[in-house]
Amino acid sequence: MSEMSYMAPERLEDALAAKAEHGAHARVVAGATDLILRMRDGVLRPDLLIDLRRLALDAIELDGDALRLGAYATHGQLLADPLVAAHLPALRQACSEFAGPPIRNRGTLGGNLVNASPAADLVPPLLAYDACVILDSADGRRELPLAAFFTGPGQTVLRPDEILTEVRLPLPPAGTGAEFIKLGQRRSMAISVVSVAARLSLGAAGEVQVARIALGAVAPTVVRAAAAEEALQGHAPDAGRLRAAAGLAGGAATPISDPRASREYRARMVPVLVRRALEAAWSASREAAAHG
Template structure:
């Protein structure tokens, strides 16, 4: 690696100050599983690396008034081991489990996975399906936006060079919402998703889909919601036929590409099946809890 300076601030304010002083020549270091690879094998070396992993505000998983708060520097392993997530949102455990391998999950963070913003990120779909919010700190203070607004394009978020992702919040009403995540890679370990998907809904009176959410990864420039399929489901009875129909509708909303991992036709097939299976999985979770 080429030479750079390293600083490790211990508060949000000092991170923001460091960015103000050094951007655009600074880059934020979280777990480093993407950044260090980048620094080794590409030529764009920053002057300063700002290690944000020692900021206390960026850690911790806890229930707050607004919902479940997950610090951006929480590792995938910590998510898998969190009792509250295991109990309330097992789909997040499943999603974290599919990231890389043990070593990558021990270093890699949820925030890092989101800011990298690759279309195949495994943390994205579940969080989108749970209407997650993100807190961003910058020179003008902190702001909160939806995760959907956060994703802008492949490897591009709405973060300004002098801003930093503080935490991810899952709104209170969605903590415990039946959710299911599925990923299809070419291997079980260490594989990028050909398609990943998550679905969530509450079971309304009369066994109907209430607040259905379907989120899909690796089939568009960013992780996306299949809103037409969601609209179709809203208020309808929970049946296998409706789940399958939603899968067919979701296929019409995606913009998959053909690359060396899979063809767009194959990705379409996967989306139809995965949407249906995610909905069925979420329903199964609801029933097992009842």
């Protein structure tokens, strides 16, 4: 068995140079909450571990009309951050229900995305907020919509020479309300059986200008419910329209059975949770519009 090396560089350039040299044989370590399990199970056997902890990639800041979330920001940091609380309540909600405090204090945003679980809890709210990911390599930087990042369970378009450094989101417009709902086998320390994030941004006449609905743990990747979003777009919501949209959301789900839940149970819960999430998002968006 070959020796494994470890580095914790102070400059991103050095981390990227190591990635360029070693490619898939080098693995980035953030909180290690996923990585350690995969290495223990022999799924991953890196020759080199590149620890991100000294790279100061954990800033959460406003940049003009965008929010920038560093890939190394932990769930605990996101949960405590005033910008996240003010502008991204559905993301905050996902962090508040994420595992327990020890994992929240180690696990990072970037690790949750690159791990690419269909049940990853930060993905539905980030999709609902139209997030983009910033991928850096020694050859340069690319930015792509988070929706284009995932290709399957555990699979992304991240190249072996790239590091995810940041998530960028447009500041949600005035009149925006959003909600995240997680259904697990327990109230805490549970992997999502179904998760839903919904976001509505209302115009001056109360019509839906932007509708976003994202579903977790019911398809090979987290998915948007496009038909349901379209049914809301341009209309002033009422209870009936929200219920009809929630029914359409079921069409985006292709769930499987696993030890946590059956396919049928997941399929039945999607419209229920989407309706609840839409009702809460609508109520929050009306309140935001009244105060905006």
